[in-house]
Amino acid sequence: MTVCEVVTPWAYPERQLTSRATVSVVIPALNEAENIVHVLPLLPTGIDEVILVDGGSTDGTVEVALSLRPDMTVVQQTRRGKGNALACGFAAATGDIIVMMDADGSTHPAEISRFVAALVESGADYAKGSRFIPGGGSHDITSCRRMGNKVLNLLVNTLCRTRYTDLCYGYNAFWRRCLPAFDLVTDNNGTTSSSAEMLWGDGFEIETLLNIRVAGAALEVVEVPSFERGRLSGTSNLNAVSDGIRVLRTILVEWRRRYVSSSETRPGMGAILELHAPRLEREALLMNSGELDYCGVADRSS
Numbered sequence: 308m309t310v311c312e313v314v315t316p317w318a319y320p321e322r323q324l325t326s327r328a329t330v331s332v333v334i335p336a337l338n339e340a341e342n343i344v345h346v347l348p349l350l351p352t353g354i355d356e357v358i359l360v361d362g363g364s365t366d367g368t369v370e371v372a373l374s375l376r377p378d379m380t381v382v383q384q385t386r387r388g389k390g391n392a393l394a395c396g397f398a399a400a401t402g403d404i405i406v407m408m409d410a411d412g413s414t415h416p417a418e419i420s421r422f423v424a425a426l427v428e429s430g431a432d433y434a435k436g437s438r439f440i441p442g443g444g445s446h447d448i449t450s451c452r453r454m455g456n457k458v459l460n461l462l463v464n465t466l467c468r469t470r471y472t473d474l475c476y477g478y479n480a481f482w483r484r485c486l487p488a489f490d491l492v493t494d495n496n497g498t499t500s501s502s503a504e505m506l507w508g509d510g511f512e513i514e515t516l517l518n519i520r521v522a523g524a525a526l527e528v529v530e531v532p533s534f535e536r537g538r539l540s541g542t543s544n545l546n547a548v549s550d551g552i553r554v555l556r557t558i559l560v561e562w563r564r565r566y567v568s569s570s571e572t573r574p575g576m577g578a579i580l581e582l583h584a585p586r587l588e589r590e591a592l593l594m595n596s597g598e599l600d601y602c603g604v605a606d607r608s609s
């Protein structure tokens with residue numbers, strides 16, 4: 308039994324009922340050698356591609372990861388920050404479904420199956436992890452970050468007319484066909500990643516930026532309960548104040564771009580139609596629901 312043995316006719320109609328959705332997992336990592344060693348063995352079997360996006364780690368993160376998972380793809384990010392790392396990982400991913408999760412042990416690999424199932428069974432475009440719906444929780448979030456997240460979440464819901472329950476959470480999954488709507492830039496004009504200037508979305512504001520762009524492109528979102536564990540070792544790279552301010556600026560800038568400015572470059576209508584067209588097939592194909600099979604997770608370590 309594998310996490311990926313799913314049939315997804317409406318997502319990639321050309322594959323009809325003969326194929327299964329493939330899954331790529333993108334893991335940004337900056338000096339996580341001590342943690343990733345516990346994370347990788349817990350990945351469910353059947354994942355087609357694991358992409359580690361290294362932020363220039365100096366503690367042997369890449370070597371440790373490759374020793375555990377020689378089939379892994381290692382990508383070097385083009386600028387700095389978690390957001391840029393994710394953008395580079397997404398660009399390298401080839402799976403039908405992309406799951407983003409952390410390397411520090413806070414996001415449990417066993418939940419990948421829940422995200423994949425949510426996308427496949429609901430037909431949604433984006434499965435958004437939430438620590439604040441029944442079944443979710445956190446041992447990692449501080450009270451200051453919890454409060455900040457709540458206020459920023461309320462702001463986004465008010466401005467963007469969304470119903471998110473957890474704005475700043477890094478465990479999410481989506482169909483790769485949604486990438487054009489994210490409009491992320493990985494190019495660094497030939498400079499080295501350490502000298503390249505950080506662009507909008509390169510930092511910890513990435514999840515907020517994705518959530519707002521997903522809403523702006525009218526993608527369908529399903530929230531998935533997720534339990535965030537404490538980081539296994541080391542300290543967070545996030546600064547509640549400076550990164551909180553980046554998130555607030557992201558909300559205001561993205562809101563202006565998406566909802567106020569009429570000259571805004573939105574994803575083209577073609578892109579939006581393309582994003583939704585596959586689901587037109589869904590209802591008809593669901594009649595063959597006996598073949599829409601989702602299998603549970605097998606733990607690699609067992």
Ligand SMILES: Nc1nc2c(ncn2[C@@H]2O[C@H](COP(=O)(O)OP(=O)(O)O)[C@@H](O)[C@H]2O)c(=O)[nH]1
Binds near residue numbers: 410
């Ligand atoms: N490649 C890369 N990964 C990063 C960077 N900053 C953070 N990460 C990774 O992103 C994940 C979340 O970061 P973390 O510091 O735990 O932030 P927190 O979970 O918000 O407290 C971890 O896997 C980090 O190693 C970065 O600049 N580059």
Ligand SMILES: [Mg+2]
Binds near residue numbers: 409411413538
């Ligand atoms: Mg963390």
